[in-house]
Amino acid sequence: MEKDNKIAVLIDADNVSDKYIKYIIDEISNHGTPTYKRIYGDWTKPQLASWKNVLLDYSISPIQQYSYTTGKNSTDSALIIDAMDILYSKNVDGFCIVSSDSDFTRLASRLREAGMYVLGMGEKKTPTPFISACEKFKYLEVLASMSSKPAQASNTKQVNKQEGPKVGMTSKDELIEAIKTIITEISDEDGWAFLGELGSTLNRRYPDFDTRNYGFSKLTPFVSSLNHFEIRSIKTSNPSISLKYIRNKE
DSSP: OOTTSEEEEEEEGGGOOGGGHHHHHHHHTTTOEEEEEEEEEOTTSGGGTTHHHHHHHTTOEEEEOOOOSTTOOHHHHHHHHHHHHHHHHTOOSEEEEEOSOGGGHHHHHHHHHTTOEEEEEEOTTOOHHHHHHSSEEEEHHHHHHHHHOHHHHHOHHHHTTSOOOOTTSOOHHHHHHHHHHHHHHHOOTTSOEEHHHHHHHHHHHOTTOOGGGGTOSSHHHHHHHTSSEEEEEEEOSSTTOEEEEEEEOO
């Protein structure tokens, strides 16, 4: 996803806290430029009052959706209808759907069928079907914690003292086996695989994979910490750029 690509940001206010908005907008800037910024909810409800100043600060347009029937989520319908209208306008390159609700699973799948990049964001309670339907998925709690502790993200010794991944994330043991398999599939005759290609393949197979989920800001230190792989670096003609390769340990 190119960073100059246009992204429609659609937020489900019923399932997202306003405390995450800064981290949401910051993360989107890593994937593209937000063009549409809309948030959906029944703004007559007092529990959404905390969003008021946030919407002004980040220029997000609130979309009013009354709850006509008890037990029915009309907010979901409004967001889905707008998403399809935006899709047919052909004014964007991708979508960011911010919600922890599995009701958007089919929407994410439909947008990807149309060739759209779909970035999902939600809390760790987000159901797996929605996560899998997105091309990439980011956990809001992780984005918030990594932004508040940037030094910890790059310090391997500190990170290794942390607890393992929370419920809802792929376990390290599963990732180790996946990495071993990918290396076998893409490596040369000597068993070496390009680390960048490994990362791309891993992201495709696990949409919610993000090294920040495990306390690391980059892929290389994260893979090194697993202690199952060899990594070598090859210098290029540009002194600031080196190519990294990985293979399974004997």
